[in-house]
Amino acid sequence: MTYVRYLGRTVFRMLSLLIAVSVLSFVLMEAAPIDPMTAYIGTDSALSEEAKEEIAEHWSLKDPPVRRFAAWAENFLQGDWGDSITFKRPVKTVILERFRYSVWLMLAAWTLSGILGYVLGLAAAVRRGSLGDRIIKTLCLVLQSAPTFWIGLLILSLFAVKLRWFPIGLAAPMGKLADEITLADRIYHMILPALTLSVLGIGKITLYTRQKMLEIMESDFILFARARGESMAQIVLRHGIRNTLMPAITLQFASFSELFGGAALAESVFSYPGIGSALTAAGLNADVPLLLGIAVFSAVFVFAGNLAANLLYMILDPRIREASAR
């Protein structure tokens, strides 16, 4: 019964979120000082007025905003996401095509930042005040405050341009056919953008884990464990991880939104053909259907991340499981 209620509440929250996101995106797009017609035909076009009329009609550029939004929403609910005026292709096709690239990038960055951040956080806390701890802490604070695209540019110019260890841009070798491209090619092209993107999350998770671990290290049960003669390794394994992993996982799942935003920047720095570049193009060209499509899509994605965090909590932590079952 409670699960049903939980499910119902979740679905309700998700729907209200989606409605809010789409309405807000639409309003922002309407308020933006971009004329979709100009973005579409350019300023040097000599199209006749008749042709412009037909274009406006085809892409419903002249209808009042409320009617346009209603039409979009109606089609969207029926599974038709509309056509992108920028790419002249169905929005769904564009999103899926681009997301194929982004999803692996985000997944890699997310995993990397989670594992590395957590390990670094633990290590720093265990050796509190040491040189290593100070380096990790400073580095995290720097990474945390540095903009993603700036880090991306540094990484690009060092590893790709200067050292030439990695390719400059794209998700596959130039000129290689799809069936010739190996997994290694794809990974090779993904390393730098994924590294850049993981830097975004690493600082937060490290600092958080370190802080949490420090609290635990000062608690009475650790004192007791020490008194029992447990080694540091045993303390970390038996008590540290058990008490810090859950919050870290939650934090990591909750960072889906930053991941999405960061991906857009990392992709543009590395000319990676993911969803970020499509989003930028949609914004600059006042491509309402594509922008709304991506907004809704990303909202679902982020919502799923947060939901996963909640569910994991329930599954992994018996205290919460019992509390919610009660």
Place this chain on the structure above:
Amino acid sequence: MTKTKVRKIAGVLCCLLIVGVTACKGNEEREEVSKADDTNNSLVCYVGHGFWEGSLDPVKGAFSYGWSFINNALLKVQPEGSYVGDLAESWSISEDALVYTFVLKEGIRFQDGSEFTAEDVVFTYETVKKNQGENEKVDLSKMVSVEAEDSRTVRITLSEPYSPFLDMTAQLGIVPSDGYDSVVFDEMPIGTGAWEVVQYDAGQQLIVKANEDYFDGAPNISRVTFVDMDNEAAFSNAQSGQLDIIMVQPNYAGETIEGMHMEKLATMDVRNVSLPCRALQQMTAPDGTSVKAGNDVTSDLEVREALNIGIDREQIIENAFNGVGVPAYGFTDNLEWGNAPEMKDGQIEKAKKILEEAGWTDEDGDGIREKDGLRCAFEVYTPSDEQDRYRLAAALAVEAEKLGIKITVKQTTWDEITAASYQAGVVWGFGQFNPIVLHQLFAFETFLTAQYANTPGYENAETDALIQEALDAPGHDEAVEKWKKVQEVYAGEVPYLYLVNIEHCYFISDRVDISKETQVPHPHGHGIPIICNMKDWKLL
């Protein structure tokens, strides 16, 4: 004890890093090998960001530049700017200028093996007409009907005489009526052209291969890859030897890349600044809205004249574009209908004299002239996403100041520029084969009706009559004559201050010959036009 633990962790991390790096190195070597394998007869090119993101379907406006690539149009433009038959063998226009008859070439096949006939032309034109909303490049709104007289003859009927229709027929690539699929053609269009799509990853790369059966002779190069990235990434890639052709902005003109040389290619792209010709007043647009239009400074013909002859265009180009570009006084000679006046600029003294005689003198000694208390100052707008236009306006302002005219340069969005365009100068860029642009810029009927058209509010009965005669002309040559006259008439009134004819800069690998003599003048839109004659390119 704990210290060793940390060391172990650090050690493991270091190992991971080393493994990662060596793995990458191994990869790099492998890539070089594969590159050496197929560099024999293939190229990798960068011709600009964003060309390879949308649909490749000519029905939806792809490749409508006037030259052929994957698909051929009925006509095509030639290096000297005139038209020649591409899929059409010959064409004729009826006396009343309403019926265009095209006789098609024989024995041409599409890349899927099917034969090219009049049916395909009819199908293509009808499909575009039906879906005009999806094609913002080829305007068929004046077309009433298109019929196949026989398998080799197509008759197109217009609703009214409209000479620029002929230019449109050079812009619409023909698709096969049987094989056409509006979804498939977004990525894999089939045409009669010299190049066949092998693979298209939107936003990443387009790979084309030579059509060995191309009716106009098979290309010399067998495979070409176009990559999509930003200008800086492309430049870095070129520096590391990954690219054979790369488009660059004029500010890169001073750079060098090993194994590549710089080419500046001629365009028909001119940059000009609109100068409102009417005194500031409240006007009513045909749709009933009230618009504030005009400018009290630029409406003075002497001010416009003084600017036209007084500024030094060479100097402006030097300051704005590193010297890349050619001074422009009108539409360029490489257009069939282009007719720029013969004139000399940089005549500062003469310009000053004109201004003084017109009553513009510097009374308060601040270097800027006044007349009846009105400062000789106006604003020029540039779009914030185009730095080159901003640089151009800033360089113009420097030259104008020498004459005692103050230009304030503003950078903003096109939306705000549109609102300001009737009262201030705007830096425009124009460059297309179709002379219809003259109607848009100089016909009074477009003022306040069409956006970006005749923003100076230029009004001249003789010009309007000539434009109408050009549109109604029953033949292409007659139309060209009229269009040339139009330019003679407005030249003295300077509604637009022409500044520069852009040149497109590319770095070309020393092993590639891009056949400069068969390049057509590049239209507006830096980058892609270099591939207009890719069929003629050779490896040295």
